Amino acid sequence: MSVVTTVHLNFRGQARAALEFYQSVFGGHLTLVTHAQSYGTTDPAEVDLIGWGQVQSERGFHVMAYDVPAARAYEPGIDPLFVSLRGDDETELRGYWDALAKDATIKAPLEPSGWSPLYGMLTDAFGVTWVLDIAVAYNG
Template identity: 55%
Template sequence: MTISTTTHLNFRGNAREALGFYQSVFGGELTAFSYEQANAVQRPEEADQVIWGQVTSEAGFRVMAYDVPASLAWDAGVIPVFVSVRGDDEGEIRGYWEKLIEGGTVVQDLGPAGWSSLYGMVRAGSG
């Protein structure tokens, strides 16, 4: 099996604009789901903001982005990036997950999501 990593950028209200910029530079497909589409609206003014988005190009460029909701503390210099690990073997991904959570803090348990059969978030202990 092969794995890939994807840079995941965090914004406060302008993730769609950033994704559009990357698409304009690298081409490819832009996919974005809003908080409203995910039935996850906490504040009406955030309904159209991006809960999950990405640009993928034929050349291999890939970037993800999302808008951190106002209910969460956010500072552009504190958690500016995630790394997304993807693969097609659930057992192997779960093995990586177990290693990633050692000494880290689980933000979202690993499980199914609307955009992936397995999704989780962990804040690394060393970061």
């Protein structure tokens, strides 16, 4: 299995603008998935916010971002990014999860989600938040 780590930036209402800006700087393909599309959000104030987005260029630049939902605490500078670890082998991904989970705070257990066959989020013993998932193509 190959794994890729990517910085995952967290915003409150600015993810779309940030990703569009990064695309203008670095080029590449822009993908934007709204809260309505990813979480089934129906709150009019949040349906068009970004539930997941990325810019990925042919030259190797890759960044992900999302808008933190209103139900979750958000303070700029506190938990401003995640490290995303994506792979294609469940056994290997679970091994990484098990190792990272030692003395960690589990934010979302490693299990199937609406967008991935396996997804989980934890904050490790050093305060770094990791998102692990099986990468699947987005066909939105």
